[in-house]
Amino acid sequence: MRISSKLVGVGVLALMTGCSSLPSLSSLNPFSKPKTEQPAALVELKGTMAVRTAWKLDIGKAGSTSFSPALAGNTVVVAGGDGDIARVDAASGKQLWRTKAGTELSAGVGTDGNLIVVGGAKGTVLAFDMDGNKLWTSQLSSEILSAPVVGQGIVVARSLDNRIVGLDAKTGEKKWTVQRTSPALTLRTSPGMLINGSDVIIAQPAGRLSSFILATGAPRWDLEVGVARGATELERVTDIGGAPVLFEGEVCAVSYQGRVGCFDAANGSVKWTRDLSSEVGVAVDQRFVFAPDDKGALFAFNRDTGSNAWKNDKLAFRRLSTPVSYGRAVAVGDYQGIVHFLSREDGSFLARAATDGSAVIGTPLVAGSHLIFQTQNGTVAAIAVE
Structure with missing residues (x-):
């Protein structure tokens, strides 16, 4: 999520959540002078690739949290902060059903x-069947910002106090709980989770990535994506802000004030890492790992070696979203809801598409020939690449 310039008091949040969180990535030091960097102006673009908006849906504003669409067969499931959940046909945008959770939401969507499954604003996990009927609710210990995930009959949810819970997918009954410690300061973001066969891989505070056995919650491996540096707690914040990505037996991730890298998903061994600071996640394809840094530059790294393939810094300080790779392009949204399409080979601009003027949030989704983006104001936009 995007954040204001205030630093949340350590003592207050320690009482509330068991650790402190920083409400801002844009201005972490409250004693420093305000940043004066202006977002890069967009130059006129003569597009060399045809893109168009295939359909749009309003699901409700995200508020101060972040939501990502989820793919279920040939449909897309989306949710918004006001509690609306909808399932739509990925090709046409036709709404198959729409329901209300009965509470404000803070995280979603997860589906198998x-x-x-979605996260309620007051720490509840809510489960629905594929027709939108509510099945069960389970209460967690604190606020949920990360979208729950489902696999092997288990729903895994993580609360802000870094308590990870495995729930029975049929009943919502708690099967296991893992409590992990957090550093004194953490970012108020939505670190992601993913299912890897019989395991779940979870991004955690302090730049850590951990794998647990789904059935029991037993640890499989644990590693550092970001290595804390600096003399103060503020300088040592290195949380993973976006979702890790699984591709051909490797998991790739990036951390704030840390590193980007790829690791063996089975045992956590390091394949490669490079220094990078990012507030959002990565995109991965057969050849590249794409990651924007916190200054608005988009990098492409060779997936096999981690060597730098290219860098595009023409979107400086435009608060880029998690990117997505599709065909010959990599697409990334910005704070004005504009989606930029760049060549995956050299980073040159190919096309541009607008959504609703508010920031693109969460992790974009590939659904057939469409790329699905969700914005802070609640627009779900399907952009067709032709």
């Missing part, structure tokens, strides 16, 4: 194609 049989169950839909």
Whole structure:
């Protein structure tokens, strides 16, 4: 999520959540002078690739949290902060159903194609069937910012106090709980989770990535993506802000004030890492790992070696979203809801598309020939690449 310039008091949040969180990535030091960097102006673009908006849907504003669409077969499931959940046809945008959770939401969406799970603003996990019928609710210890995930009959949810819970997918009953410690300061972001066969891989505070056995919550491996540096707690903040990505047996991730890298998903061994600071996640394809840094530059790294393939810094300070790779392009949204399409080979601009004028949030989704983006104001936009 994007954040104001205030630093949340350590003592207050320690009482509330068990650790402190910083409400801002844009201005972490409250004693420093205000930043004067202006977002790069967009130059006129003569597009060399045809893109168009295939359909749009309003699901409700995200508020101060972040939501990502989820793919279920040939449909897309989306949720908004006001509590609306909808399932739409990915090709046409036709709404198959729409329901209300009965509470404000703070995280979503997770699905395995049989169950839909979201996080409620007051720490509840809510489960629905694929027709939108509510099945169960389970209460967690604190606020949920990360989208729950489903696999092997288990729903995994993580609360802000870094308590990870495995729930029975049929009943919502708690099967296991893992409590991990957090540093004195953490970023108020939505570190992601993903299912890897019989395991779940979870991004955690302090730049750590951990794998747990789904059935029991037993640890499989744990590693550092970002290595804390600096003399103060503020300088040592190195949380993973976006979702890790699984690709061909490797998991890739990036951290704030840390590193980007790829690791063996089975045992956590390091394949490669490079220094990078990012507030959002990565995109991965057969050849490249794409990651924007916190200054608005988009990098492409060779997936096999981690060597730098190219860098585009023409979107400086435009608060880039998690990118997505599709065909010959990599697409990334910005704070004005504009989606930029760049060549995956050299980073040159190919096309541009607008959404609703508010920031693109969460992790974009590939659904057939469409790329699905969700904005802070609640627009879900499907952009067709032709």
